[in-house]
Amino acid sequence: MVRSALSRVFGIVCVAATPATVAAEEIIVFAAASMTSALAEIETNFEAATGHDLVVSLAGSSALARQIQQGAPADIFISASTDWMDRIEADGLIEEGSRFDLLGNSIVLAAFGTETAPVEIGPDLDLAGLLGDGRLAMALVDSVPAGVYGKAALESLGLWDDVEAQVAQADNVRAALAFVAAGEAPYGIVYATDAAAEDNVTIVGTFPPDTHPAIVYPAADLASRDVPAEAEFLAYLRGPEARAAFERQGFTVLTE
Template sequence: MPRTPLSAAALLALVVATTASPARAQTVTVFAAASLTNALAEIEAGFEEETGHDLVVSLAGSSALARQIQQGAPADVFVSASPDWMDVLEAEGLIEPGTRVDLLGNAIVLVAHGRDGEPVEIGPGLDLAGMLGDGRLAMALVEAVPAGIYGKAALESLGLWASVEPLVAQADNVRAALALVAAGEAPYGIVYATDAAAEDDVTVIGTFPSDSHPPIVYPAAAIAGRDGAATADFLAYLRTPPAREAFERQGFVVLGE
């Protein structure tokens, strides 16, 4: 039986349907704090499946990522573990106006090597230096990386910093600090609660009081001049139920909802 020729309208619809997805598929490069490793692995798969875009995630300490953006690294989105580094980029005109949101909250905890660490009460009376003995306290860089900055602030507010400062082993980012404790190279460490939840070879033995350090907030924003449709799609996806569930599975508190 001879085929009926397609009308012009039908032919146009067919062309649009077969070419729309490849045409709109783009790559979104996300610079994100290392503490988001597990959550973003889940979000990456869901975002790519739902939108057809390709997500490239670069994970490191927020300070290192911010400096790379300052130097012109081709990031589309920055998710920082600290408002301070986002403030720095925003002050320099490197954040697209109107795209910044406070995305997540977190807590910092004291972890011990192994699975059977004894709980302690974290307060001014804690003899953390005595607990360490000849060992080291693993922390992210205390002057640059948010987890280290929060940890130092908490120790200072509790009157513990002076006694443990000589015993601190600083790592480039919070996941590296966690790895030191998990491997037994440091008996204790200060990391985010979400990082501790992702590692089987450490025990959370105490949570630092929330009033002992500045609020832990993770802002997200598009980089100036890189707020295209795919970037907007990703920032919107971070607010969807699947993304929220991924964050909450890792122990984050989703803000603004």
């Protein structure tokens, strides 16, 4: 069951057991919003294969990390940023030895519509000119990983000062993408995987990887609860079925 983490910070949904699922366990997963499409597929397949109930809460990694720090009940955390996982680990909130790097991604410039011409992303890009009077949609640039990566890339290219006043910030990268898909912003900076999942946007350029920190999604077992099926789900994430789901969405799978 995929739910917004911001609407159920501390609530747990109770699922009535049936004779066929007496041994089933509920696994609560806090995951970066950019994983929405891939985790929807993984949830369906994992539940069918195991009988467990996967409860997935999606939001910006920063919001999820803060909820975990505040004691929100969760079993697994998948962040779009090593920094936020580092903070959780430093607080002693993950099981020792359970953390691993799961996925990689890239950030792109996405445009409203399906016929926008590609651009060359570099120091000479006239991004302010492309925007005109419009806005540049981004996730929160000081906390949400996609926004942090995007701001770093623009600063590296010397473009940030020209467009800062036109940035429209959203709580997470999927919300930023929605601004572009609805035509509320002509352009946005989002993950390549998100842009590829939206029919009403065009990827017009990819930011060079050397303009921003490496985009790595670490996963870990949280120390707040002890559910035996946690290990089963983490193993599933590293298996062939999950790999195929992630690759279909455009992620780079970092596990063997």
